Amino acid sequence: MASLPPFPPHFGPSLAPTPVVPPLTLAPLTRPPSVTPPSQPTRPALFAPPGYVRSVHACPAAYPRMYEGTLSRSSYPYSSIPETETKEARAARLEKDKVACAEQAREAAKTEGAGWKTNSGEGLWLSVERWRREDPVEGGVTLLMLHANGMLKEDYHPLLESLFASSPTVQFGTHILSSTAAVVVNEVFFLEDSLHGTSVDLNAGRLPPLHSWADGARDVLNFLSHCAPAFDEEVGWALEWRERASPRKVFAVGHSLGGNMAVHAAAAVPGLFEGLFLVEPMTQPTGGNNSPAMNYHVQAITLKRRDTWPSLDAAKTMRTNPMFSKFPDSIFDLWLSHGVVPKNNGELTLTTPPWCEAVVFSDCRSPQRGWDLLPSLNMPVGFVMSKDAQWMGGEKIARELTSRPPRARNERTTAGHLAVQEDPMGVGEALGRFLATVRGGVWDKGASKL
Template sequence: MPANMTSTYPFEPSPPWTTVNPKPFLPFRTRYGSEELEAPSLPSPRNEPFNDNYIVSTHLVPAGCPRLTPDIPLPVVPKFTINAAERKRDIQQLSTELRERQERFVQGKLGGERSEKPLWNCVNRYVKRVQDGRKGLTLLFTHANGFPKEIWEATLRYLLSSPTASLIDEVWSWEAVQHGDAALVNETNLSGIFDWRDNARDIAHFLSYYLPEHTSSKILPTHLQLLPETIRESRKTKGFSSRSLVAVGHSFGGCSSILAAVNFPALFSSIILIDPVAISGLHYSHSSNLIRLNSAALARRERWPSREEALRSFKASPFFRAWHPDTLQLYVTYGLCEDSQGGVKLKMSALHEALVFVDHIGSNEAWELLEKVDERIELRWIVPGKPEDKGLAGEQATRVRVWRRPANSSNVVFHFAGHLIPHESPVELAQEISAFLEKKYGRQSRAYL
């Protein structure tokens, strides 16, 4: 099956590799024990115009239950010290502890029952004010590690004000359990260990159990309602009755989208993969990169006297220097919250960011299972091409990755951007997404909808 789009990188076969023995999804339960879930309140509720044609609102849905991981205490983070050598030693020691704990979990040596503590995912909904009665597109955006769901809004500002917006009825922006507002809701119930596959399960859980049956301009409740069992079961094999779903996943979110699509293919029409962290288990450079990312996360500053001071600090940082100013402002507005000391802090703690980085099984499984994504689902890869950043584990690994599932797949290289494409180049990203949607779902292709 040919793809609609052309490719920058020509076909590259996968080299020999050793399986990581991917496991099937753990089935969901719709209740935690015998008790109904107590519905929490939203930390940052929104119900407001997004632009002239779309309204944004914020909602909560229960995360999948049970979790793949046990409920264990959070590791103790060493107190900050101005002694640089001592600080570096403490961070390295904690980083090693996290990696060793994760490895024991992977080997089945950690012990403990799968956690059933209630967790929630937070989602933003961007819905067209006036529906035209035709079956349009539903987009689902899934973020990279460390960033709130609103990080996509720079891209969405351009996409939803473009001519392509006529094809889009509704957009949902996803937030994993330890990110953004979801992190605030789940603060007391988060475990000291995390498995990427749970984020993929949570996405599938939302799409199968809670995404409303029809797109409507009506106001939805803060806590989305559980769908009837007949609809939930039908979606497993037949997909949506009145939606065409396009997933847009970046990095960690891209891996999660891959795993969700492998296990629930009927839900997806196409997936736009923005440099997903899908890496072969044999790629040792990825392991060293994860160690670096894990240590960098643990060393992050978490508090500032004010948002203004935080913004000044970010602008002075080499990490944030390449960001588009709109994206950086979104991070300051939605990635931070007030703290008890009168300043502001990160909604997602540095520790939880590190706990996400330290897992690699989801990344390895996503790489291996890519070839099993249903060929009906078109894949469009968007990957970085800066001289110093040609994709995770290097350019050759990227060239192989984008052809793991050759049929109905294409790729484009952003030579002006690094791994953080949505943060650095939201205008160009919106244009690329727009071009893909027009090509596949435009007026001349309405039969796809």
């Protein structure tokens, strides 16, 4: 990973004293209403690294939820879209839609937490991928991968291949030589948000027009506490919801939205987490979704995104798109195989509809609430921050952010906010340093940081 010096510790008063926003108590988890998920959607086959067995599953989402709905991938919860539309008319419509999307969420935030919906019909489901080591090693770790908004859970594959090949030589966040060995990964779970990718298929006809990142955190807790299979347990397509006395303990790897979910979940039930590895987590106090200007901006960008192509060859032309041009071939190939799916008319469309991504961006308070929760984290927390702190609210905020957890270290990459996609090899190596430093027993040894 091409890197910059880590942020030095932040001293003095906070730039945004807690609480930035009112706290939210997560609703208790109860048994979901659904026992049988939809059938498994068709996706191209992917392969785990040598020595691992890959499987895919449907997991009951946390229940009850803050919001419920009746939408599907082909839905559009704002103005109707005419069959033919001029460029000017489309721009005017999207201008109204971005405001409607943002304001709907801001209005809902006024009664946030007043009561989680019981969803008297079917519950929601999450798509889960599992890698299990064929020859487990005593003391090996379990990883839980949580993706960014609008990104694929499968994007973590190249990063993990880099992790498995890494041989850490220095401690995470320092230039101190490491005497610790690489950590063996026994198992990996990839958890997909309810409004993303394959989960969109599983929840067709039940997607809500609003989304709470708090429910995403509850999905994490629900999976670890009630649905994650034991290592030696063979499971089929549907993961069973069970009362469990000894839930799984994991290292959570969270990027952007996924980092926020990891923070919320670990603050609520810290005993489930051995450590957090956070890449540009959306846990900032300013400049985020609580700002009307920022809220409208991200909605506008997301809703106008192209979402349909007549063929796979046409979709391949996205390689020159400014965002995709920064991705290595391994990530772009995953987008071609899992980021688009066929429509009934033979065209291809995004697996995560732009309106779903916009709905997730519209959560008004969760980034700020993540900031408020960071000091409560009592486990090792490793941050990977980008060279440009614009998504964090500026460099001063980013520096304090990486010092708020009491047991935090950080590294900085020259990649951007989408570091997982832009530099999977470098971030994978950083994850290797993080795991080795924690498991090597030197995380809290007082190593000086650059």
